Amino acid sequence: MAHIVVSLGGSVLIPDDRDAEYLRKVAELxxxxxxxxxLVIVCGGGKVSRYYISVLKKLDENRxxxxxxGIDVTRLNAKLLQLAIGEDCYQKIPKRVKKxxxxxxxxxxxxxxxxxxxxxxxxxxxxxxxxxxxxxIVNATSVESAYSEDPRTNPEAVRYERLSHKExxxxxxxxxxxxxxxxxxxRRGAEVAMKSxxxxxxxxxxxxREFEAAIRGEKVKGTVVGI
Ligand code: UTP
Numbered sequence: 001m002a003h004i005v006v007s008l009g010g011s012v013l014i015p016d017d018r019d020a021e022y023l024r025k026v027a028e029l030x031x032x033x034x035x036x037x038x039l040v041i042v043c044g045g046g047k048v049s050r051y052y053i054s055v056l057k058k059l060d061e062n063r064x065x066x067x068x069x070g071i072d073v074t075r076l077n078a079k080l081l082q083l084a085i086g087e088d089c090y091q092k093i094p095k096r097v098k099k100x101x102x103x104x105x106x107x108x109x110x111x112x113x114x115x116x117x118x119x120x121x122x123x124x125x126x127x128x129x130x131x132x133x134x135x136x137i138v139n140a141t142s143v144e145s146a147y148s149e150d151p152r153t154n155p156e157a158v159r160y161e162r163l164s165h166k167e168x169x170x171x172x173x174x175x176x177x178x179x180x181x182x183x184x185x186x187r188r189g190a191e192v193a194m195k196s197x198x199x200x201x202x203x204x205x206x207x208x209r210e211f212e213a214a215i216r217g218e219k220v221k222g223t224v225v226g227i
Contacts (some may be wrong), residue, residue: 002135003104004037004215007189010046011142012205015067022206023186027084029208033106033215035152036163040100041111042125043053043081051075067117074113074121097124099118115184122186127170130196135184137198138214139185146171146184146223165194165226182209193226 013019030039049070059216077092089109093187094100096115104110115124122139129137143151146168148158161187163171171192174185183192193200203222213220 001036001038003129003132004039004214005125005129005132005134005137006039006215007137007139008041008043008081008205009139009184010044010049010074010077012046012140013043013081014046014048015142016047023084025082025208026088026205026211027081027210030085030109031088033212037108037135037215038104038107039215040104040125040128040134040226041078041081041109042121042128043072043077043111043113044121045070045077045113048076051197063116067114071114071117076113077114078111085109085111095144097127097131100156104128104132105185118187119188122189124189126186126196126198127187127193129198130192134198136214136217137193137200138211139200139202140211140214141184141202142204142206143184144204144222146202146225161199161227163223163225165190165197165200168200168225169194185225190225197226199227 039055052069052073053066056069075093083087089111090103090107094103094112099113100110114121125137146160146163151157172185172190185200200226201220203210203214203220205211210220
C-alpha cells in the first residue's frame, strides 16, 4: 500500500490551545489510520521556531544559523508527537530524507522534523513523498483551505475547492510578493509535488474529521490539489 506523507504545521501541533488534548487525539488518529495507510509525518516549527529565528536575526546571526535553530525546533515538535503516539512508531527521528525513506519500509509510522537548511518542512514532506511514490501529501494547516488572499484581511477572498499544481504554484508565488498571508504550501515543495504529480490535500489539521478524510483521500472541506 502506498504511503501518505503528512506535513503537520507547528501552528497545528502547539498553538497553545488545549495542545495536550489535541496531541492525545491526533496520536490516536494516527495509530488507527496507520493500520490502513503507512504514514510519514513531518512536523513544522510553528511560533516557537519563528521566535528563535527572530532573536537570532537581532543577534545578526546568518541564515544558516537561523535555519539550523528552526530545524532543532521542528525536531522537538516531532519528539513531542512521537511520545504521544508511543511505541507504534519508529522511535528515532530521521534527520535525512534518505533515512526516513529507508525506515518507512519497516515501520507503519515515521515522525520527523526538518533536514537541512534552506527549505521548510513542506519541502521535506514533498521530497519524501517523491521518493516513496506516495499516494498523496496531506498538508495539515491552521486554515480551512487555500484562498485567493488572506481571508483574515480580505473577507472577499475566494476559497478554492480544487486547484491544479500549476495554480497552487501561481498562488504561492503571488503570496511571496505581498505582505502578510503565509503560504498554504511552501513553493519548493509545490514544485516537487508538481514534478512527481502527487496530489496535495490542504486541510485544517485541528479538525480531526477533516484530517482523517484527507489521509483516506475522501471528500474534504479543504482544497485538493492536482486531481
Ligand atoms: P517550518 O517548516 O515550520 O517553516 O520550519 P515555516 O513553513 O516557515 O513555518 P510555519 O509553517 O509558519 O510553521 C521552521 C524553520 O526551520 C527551518 C527554516 O528556517 C524554517 O522556516 N528549516 C526547517 C530548515 O532550514 N530546513 C528544514 O528542512 C526544515
